[in-house]
Amino acid sequence: xxxxxQKYGGxxxxxxxxxxxxxxxxxxxxxxxxxxxxVVSAMGDTTDELIDLAEQVxxxxxxxxxxxxxxxxxxxxxxxxxxxxxxxxxxxxxxxxSQAGVITDSVHNKARIIDVTxxxxxxxxxxxxxxxxxxxxxxxxxxxxxTTLGRGGSDTTAVALAAALDAEVCEIYTDVDGVxxxxxxxxxxxxxxxxxSFEDMLELAASGSKVLLHRCVEYARRYNIPxxxxxxxxxxxxxxxxxEPPVRKTQQQGEQKVEQAIISGVAHDTSEAKVTVVxxxxxxxxAAAIFxxxxxxxxxxxxxxxxxxxxxxxxxxxxFTLPKTDGRKAIDALEKAKPAIGFDxxxxxxxxxxxxxxxxxMKTNPGVTASFFEALSDAGVNIELISTSEIRISVVTxxxxxxxxVRAVHTAFGLDSESDEAVVYGGTGR
Amino acid sequence: xxxxxQKYGGxxxxxxxxxxxxxxxxxxxxxxxxxxxxVVSAMGDTTDELIDLAEQVxxxxxxxxxxxxxxxxxxxxxxxxxxxxxxxxxxxxxxxxSQAGVITDSVHNKARIIDVTxxxxxxxxxxxxxxxxxxxxxxxxxxxxxTTLGRGGSDTTAVALAAALDAEVCEIYTDVDGVxxxxxxxxxxxxxxxxxSFEDMLELAASGSKVLLHRCVEYARRYNIPxxxxxxxxxxxxxxxxxEPPVRKTQQQGEQKVEQAIISGVAHDTSEAKVTVVxxxxxxxxAAAIFxxxxxxxxxxxxxxxxxxxxxxxxxxxxFTLPKTDGRKAIDALEKAKPAIGFDxxxxxxxxxxxxxxxxxMKTNPGVTASFFEALSDAGVNIELISTSEIRISVVTxxxxxxxxVRAVHTAFGLDSESDEAVVYGGTGR
Numbered sequence: 001x002x003x004x005x006q007k008y009g010g011x012x013x014x015x016x017x018x019x020x021x022x023x024x025x026x027x028x029x030x031x032x033x034x035x036x037x038x039v040v041s042a043m044g045d046t047t048d049e050l051i052d053l054a055e056q057v058x059x060x061x062x063x064x065x066x067x068x069x070x071x072x073x074x075x076x077x078x079x080x081x082x083x084x085x086x087x088x089x090x091x092x093x094x095x096x097x098s099q100a101g102v103i104t105d106s107v108h109n110k111a112r113i114i115d116v117t118x119x120x121x122x123x124x125x126x127x128x129x130x131x132x133x134x135x136x137x138x139x140x141x142x143x144x145x146x147t148t149l150g151r152g153g154s155d156t157t158a159v160a161l162a163a164a165l166d167a168e169v170c171e172i173y174t175d176v177d178g179v180x181x182x183x184x185x186x187x188x189x190x191x192x193x194x195x196x197s198f199e200d201m202l203e204l205a206a207s208g209s210k211v212l213l214h215r216c217v218e219y220a221r222r223y224n225i226p227x228x229x230x231x232x233x234x235x236x237x238x239x240x241x242x243x244e245p246p247v248r249k250t251q252q253q254g255e256q257k258v259e260q261a262i263i264s265g266v267a268h269d270t271s272e273a274k275v276t277v278v279x280x281x282x283x284x285x286x287a288a289a290i291f292x293x294x295x296x297x298x299x300x301x302x303x304x305x306x307x308x309x310x311x312x313x314x315x316x317x318x319x320f321t322l323p324k325t326d327g328r329k330a331i332d333a334l335e336k337a338k339p340a341i342g343f344d345x346x347x348x349x350x351x352x353x354x355x356x357x358x359x360x361x362m363k364t365n366p367g368v369t370a371s372f373f374e375a376l377s378d379a380g381v382n383i384e385l386i387s388t389s390e391i392r393i394s395v396v397t398x399x400x401x402x403x404x405x406v407r408a409v410h411t412a413f414g415l416d417s418e419s420d421e422a423v424v425y426g427g428t429g430r
Numbered sequence: 431x432x433x434x435x436q437k438y439g440g441x442x443x444x445x446x447x448x449x450x451x452x453x454x455x456x457x458x459x460x461x462x463x464x465x466x467x468x469v470v471s472a473m474g475d476t477t478d479e480l481i482d483l484a485e486q487v488x489x490x491x492x493x494x495x496x497x498x499x500x501x502x503x504x505x506x507x508x509x510x511x512x513x514x515x516x517x518x519x520x521x522x523x524x525x526x527x528s529q530a531g532v533i534t535d536s537v538h539n540k541a542r543i544i545d546v547t548x549x550x551x552x553x554x555x556x557x558x559x560x561x562x563x564x565x566x567x568x569x570x571x572x573x574x575x576x577t578t579l580g581r582g583g584s585d586t587t588a589v590a591l592a593a594a595l596d597a598e599v600c601e602i603y604t605d606v607d608g609v610x611x612x613x614x615x616x617x618x619x620x621x622x623x624x625x626x627s628f629e630d631m632l633e634l635a636a637s638g639s640k641v642l643l644h645r646c647v648e649y650a651r652r653y654n655i656p657x658x659x660x661x662x663x664x665x666x667x668x669x670x671x672x673x674e675p676p677v678r679k680t681q682q683q684g685e686q687k688v689e690q691a692i693i694s695g696v697a698h699d700t701s702e703a704k705v706t707v708v709x710x711x712x713x714x715x716x717a718a719a720i721f722x723x724x725x726x727x728x729x730x731x732x733x734x735x736x737x738x739x740x741x742x743x744x745x746x747x748x749x750f751t752l753p754k755t756d757g758r759k760a761i762d763a764l765e766k767a768k769p770a771i772g773f774d775x776x777x778x779x780x781x782x783x784x785x786x787x788x789x790x791x792m793k794t795n796p797g798v799t800a801s802f803f804e805a806l807s808d809a810g811v812n813i814e815l816i817s818t819s820e821i822r823i824s825v826v827t828x829x830x831x832x833x834x835x836v837r838a839v840h841t842a843f844g845l846d847s848e849s850d851e852a853v854v855y856g857g858t859g860r
Contacts, residue, residue: 053506054513057510057517058516064523068508072503072509073502079499080483080487083484083499086488086491094494094495144550
């Protein structure tokens with residue numbers, strides 16, 4: 001039995017009872033002969049409460065101090081979890097991101113992991129301890145300041161530690177049973193996916209699936225760390241994310257690989273906004289200047305579309321999507337760069353939604369794109385932007401059209417569950 | 431203008447308003463040309479809330495994890511305070527005990543400071559920042575684990591930093607106006623002391639005065655760091671604690687040293703219990719064995735009295751006092767050592783109180799001891815134990831007798847204020 005990294009989110013450790021329940025599950029893994037490293041998020045609403053306090057003191061808190069503040073949250077949950085494990089008669093030690101060797105760059109509030117040097121974790125494990133590590137945080141390489149990793153930071157901590165410690169698997173415990181073929185809140189007949197490739201999972205995450213975030217899957221793929229997403233409220237198998245389907249033993253046929261469907265799932269996202277830069281001179285370097293301005297503001301964009309230039313004016317429009325939360329910053333950055341770039345005006349639209357179909361077999365199945373557009377058309381959905389990759393087609397529509405569009409596509413690609421029973425979604429134990 | 435260390439307790443930073451008020455005061459010191467280092471405690475009830483959470487998870491939490499948990503408290507207050515200062519347009523950076531170079535031994539929950547290496551603080555100051563440091567915490571020299579300093583830890587952090595940074599003064603901001611000749615809650619006519627020597631302050635602290643704790647004064651004396659204890663709710667001068675009285679300028683007489691009274695004050699303490707070891711063989715090494723057992727349990731004792739041995743039995747009794755909170759551990763330690771020591775039985779009494787008279791001129795004023803006992807006798811107070819030092823007389827009485835005894839002694843030594851006005855005690859701004 002090897003080393004297992006388990007990650008528990010804030011809803012799993014929301015109160016003392018949750019912490020005790022999680023402690024039991026951790027101890028089970030230890031009893032099964034595993035070395036166990038646990039990555040834990042802040043308890044329930046702690047982070048929101050800290051943000052609220054910060055806003056009372058200063059409406060625009062500075063990055064360094066904001067990180068210092070937020071990291072108090074995991075410090076509390078990890079220490080309590082270690083205590084709860086000790087109470088069950090097992091040895092446990094908690095470690096901050098810094099102590100665990102999570103080295104990051106210096107971009108406060110959304111730092112990136114540069115290196116993981118888990119010497120203290122290794123020692124703690126070798127001495128028979130369960131190691132509890134604060135998720136979401138690290139220490140900057142140059143200034144030795146405390147940093148936080150931003151959204152999905154705890155999942156990324158878990159995968160990064162799993163990679164650095166050469167773990168068998170990184171188990172991400174959450175409040176849903178796994179990754180589904182679509183959001184079960186929108187599509188009642190969505191099915192849990194038993195296995196999905198890193199590539200398809202990356203596309204689903206990029207397309208709005210909330211269960212695993214893109215950066216965490218990317219990290220796992222780079223180091224080939226299998227992820228098992230599962231519920232902390234049930235004992236059920238969840239979704240495996242890995243390079244190869246896991247081998248399953250069945251009575252009839254001996255060993256058999258889980259069959260991979262052509263289409264993994266339908267994702268949607270209504271958290272983005274569309275920015276259109278109107279009247280851009282159609283000459284080399286203009287698009288680069290626009291996206292350099294966006295990049296310099298540390299903003300990530302998603303889809304980009306450039307209209308065909310009108311020959312008469314020599315001007316074109318460039319549209320892109322990005323998180324609504326970054327909308328203001330993008331507009332500011334572009335306004336500032338307007339004299340240098342020389343466009344006419346900016347348009348901002350936050351009433352959009354994105355629907356994506358993801359599956360590795362897509363490009364080699366010529367009917368997929370056609371079926372996708374037919375399904376949308378039959379549902380009366382108007383398409384504003386289109387973007388494709390090797391294993392994904394995404395369209396932007398009006399936000400209001402999203403639920404109907406997702407259901408139509410899910411049905412058209414035969415993803416609907418045959419059972420009429422309600423999908424198990426979320427825990428009963430909360 | 432030199433470097434000032436300011437320390438703010440939990441009641442001064444209990445909420446966002448408190449943090450903003452403290453931030454203004456800090457900025458004033460900075461504007462006056464000082465380099466400012468601020469040591470801050472956890473907000474209001476944060477520490478109690480964390481302890482409560484720990485107890486829900488595990489009734490006897492382990493030292494290392496308990497320290498990890500508690501240190502989240504200062505992390506929150508210091509980050510918020512830095513944000514509040516930045517909002518006022520000044521640069522501030524917060525530092526954990528570890529980052530500030532507070533190196534301790536490995537005794538969790540009551541670690542001692544071994545060394546202070548404030549390189550990062552010095553750099554932050556040189557770059558024009560106000561440095562905010564988490565009180566109460568450090569990092570252990572050998573294991574690099576997070577430690578807490580126990581009671582009075584934040585005051586000690588402040589004095590230790592003041593010493594390491596060669597500060598002009600260490601200002602301890604609290605919710606009272608300074609050190610008084612007696613506890614104003616007990617003695618209405620108690621007076622604020624303008625100046626007190628390190629030695630007298632040490633005795634007052636050891637005798638139950640709560641304003642400054644013994645270890646902090648001891649540290650200040652060793653490095654000759656003047657302490658100014660004052661209210662964070664008023665702008666009044668508080669009490670200076672230093673080796674020499676500060677020089678004051680008066681209109682009439684030019685420079686004049688503050689006159690030192692023979693008696694500094696009357697302290698009382700009802701937080702101790704009395705343990706009596708009954709029937710100890712009266713031979714060399716017995717007392718040593720008893721106090722070795724206590725010391726091995728990491729317990730500090732206060733007063734010790736050995737009765738005259740009864741010649742007929744060759745047995746004697748040894749009584750000592752120690753904090754009630756350590757009572758259980760002391761009894762356990764002695765019971766465990768009973769076979770080796772060979773006493774008859776143990777008696778435990780937690781209904782005692784201690785009254786102490788402190789003043790440097792005491793030993794050279796022969797009437798002091800006599801007046802002290804007369805005052806107690808006139809007040810009808812029965813004395814159970816007596817202990818004296820160069821500058822202090824302490825007696826143990828029934829706990830119920832303490833308030834009357836303190837008032838009687840305060841009056842007998844002419845410490846009562848002539849004014850009938852209520853003493854300013856605590857702030858009006860809370």
